[in-house]
Amino acid sequence: MSAWTREAVEALGPTTNVPTVAAIFGVNPETVYAAIRRNEWTATRVLHLGRTIKLPTLDVIRLLYAPEAEVSAPVTAVPAPCHHAENMQVTDSKPHSQCGCSPAHSVPFQPLRRVT
Incomplete structure (x- = not known):
């Protein structure tokens, strides 16, 4: 298991996929997919883009680094x-x-x- 730094998470861009978020949290990707299917995933917002599921990296950063959650550059994960x-x-x-x-x-x- 590799250690994810804040800089590495920020470098992912505005959104990322489920396997990457699972790796950041140290869980199996199928666990995250199952929680999303059951509407039990509350760690981040879930963006359904057709059959693709994307998760905003800003939500991951805010969850992991709560008190200092401001990202160095503004990141827009979803349109207004x-x-x-x-x-x-x-x-x-x-x-x-x-x-x-x-x-x-x-x-x-x-x-x-x-x-x-």
Whole structure:
């Protein structure tokens, strides 16, 4: 078992795969896959990208180095939850708490046309 340093984990990039996270935690990868399947994996967020499972390395760093969990460079593991340009059905009247957008930036909902 090799020792994983903080620098080595940061060098993995924004996300990594299950076998790598299992190696960092010193467990069998099948144990991690089974916990994810049973929705019992709480150590990190789980990103399902088709059939691929990715885990944010920032979550691993925060778990292992809790008091000093700030990463030297900002790492964005997942895109922001608000995508007004792609989602034409955003009509909230209040700003979103995480992205700070407001209805002035959103496009009004266009009802579907009935085909007769």
